[in-house]
Amino acid sequence: MVDCGAFQGRRQEADEKNRTWDGTESSVSATVLTHAHFDHCGLLPLLCKKGYKGNIYSTAATRDLANLILMDSAKIQDRDAEYLRKQAARKGEKFTWEPLYREADVIAAMEQFVTVSYKRPIFVSRDAEVTFYDAGHILGSSLARFSVTREGGGTIDIGFSGDLGRKNKPIIRDPSLIPPVDYLVLESTYGDRLHEPADDILNRLAQIAGHAVKHGGKLIIPAFAVERTQDLVFYLHLLSDQKRIQNVPIFVDSPMAVSATAIFKLHPECYDEETRNAFTKHHANPFGFNNLTFIENVEASKKLNDLTGPAIIISSSGMCEAGRILHHLAHTIADPKNIVLIVGFMAKDTLGRKIRDRERQIKILGETYIRRAEVEEIGALSSHADYNEIWEYVSGLDLKRLKKIFLVHGEHEAQAHLQEFLLGKGVQAVDIVKRGETYELN
Numbered sequence: 001m002v003d004c005g006a007f008q009g010r011r012q013e014a015d016e017k018n019r020t021w022d023g024t025e026s027s028v029s030a031t032v033l034t035h036a037h038f039d040h041c042g043l044l045p046l047l048c049k050k051g052y053k054g055n056i057y058s059t060a061a062t063r064d065l066a067n068l069i070l071m072d073s074a075k076i077q078d079r080d081a082e083y084l085r086k087q088a089a090r091k092g093e094k095f096t097w098e099p100l101y102r103e104a105d106v107i108a109a110m111e112q113f114v115t116v117s118y119k120r121p122i123f124v125s126r127d128a129e130v131t132f133y134d135a136g137h138i139l140g141s142s143l144a145r146f147s148v149t150r151e152g153g154g155t156i157d158i159g160f161s162g163d164l165g166r167k168n169k170p171i172i173r174d175p176s177l178i179p180p181v182d183y184l185v186l187e188s189t190y191g192d193r194l195h196e197p198a199d200d201i202l203n204r205l206a207q208i209a210g211h212a213v214k215h216g217g218k219l220i221i222p223a224f225a226v227e228r229t230q231d232l233v234f235y236l237h238l239l240s241d242q243k244r245i246q247n248v249p250i251f252v253d254s255p256m257a258v259s260a261t262a263i264f265k266l267h268p269e270c271y272d273e274e275t276r277n278a279f280t281k282h283h284a285n286p287f288g289f290n291n292l293t294f295i296e297n298v299e300a301s302k303k304l305n306d307l308t309g310p311a312i313i314i315s316s317s318g319m320c321e322a323g324r325i326l327h328h329l330a331h332t333i334a335d336p337k338n339i340v341l342i343v344g345f346m347a348k349d350t351l352g353r354k355i356r357d358r359e360r361q362i363k364i365l366g367e368t369y370i371r372r373a374e375v376e377e378i379g380a381l382s383s384h385a386d387y388n389e390i391w392e393y394v395s396g397l398d399l400k401r402l403k404k405i406f407l408v409h410g411e412h413e414a415q416a417h418l419q420e421f422l423l424g425k426g427v428q429a430v431d432i433v434k435r436g437e438t439y440e441l442n
């Protein structure tokens, strides 16, 4: 099995899907995890809880980040259960909802991990060998290349893209090309979209931060705790070194981002050359600098509300659905001096989406605010390849040998567009994978 993610989306629908997942544990002999995002690892504790006893193979950084993300999920599920139980009790209703898994289940799943470095082939069963290659998506992320022994001799080689990242992302290396394969299972998140050029990121960030500072305002950036926050810190560090942003206090206010950054520090084997040099030659720390403060405890977080004068605050959650970002937004959104900067995908029906759509009336924690703060967006920070970047990667493979591409991990329009696009470029066959369907490889 490759990846074992949780469904995300509307709460009830996602919960239903995750809960009724059949758990293919009886037929799975080994599990390979491409990276630590929740939609790739979120059901691993449930898999193990249902009786899976085999190994879970991943890079070391992926294991560490998965641990952080799964523990966080178990905690949130526990808190939700507690809250819903109290609500039901108040209404005199019967309450049966249980978390999918608890912290103890996460720890048990962690015991089944076997970590492997990039480009170190390992047999995950008698006839299947796996090698991880850089995916350039988040720390530890990989493409997994399987080499499966045929009954009559020889091998069938299959590539799994996991989530395909992008060139020139800060900290981590670019996606690296896997050796030729017969089949490729390919993600398609942005199969119908093109990103803004990445060169603009620094200019835009400098300009937006400069604007907020000049007016004595705050720049509020909702960001995911893993990868996006560290990328932002990296860029702000660069701008600060180049004296392109004024000397204002910068805060990363998210306990999870603090833990994630500690994991980033522990895995220099995942860094690109630039970040490695910063560490080894200049002994600089790309994850922290003078005017940057990481905030872990609640008291210090609350104190930020009393802060007068300009500041930059990065906080989670990424889509503004929960967490400390809500308090920062509540305190700043009505003041025209301030700017909210959107740097990531905002799903439908989230508070983040409403802000991105520049709605006037914004409801935060039960209260309605008139939004006067400006809203800016930098789209180029995405961690997924767009369709041109996907093609750039795929075209590096041996297309004569590549029999078929299977598209996964995308919404229908994106997949339909990517299918046509790849066929137009001369790929022999492209299938959009149907859930529950079996495909024969030969």
Ligand SMILES: [Zn+2]
Residues within 6 Å of the ligand: 035, 037, 040, 137, 163
């Ligand atoms: Zn991902």
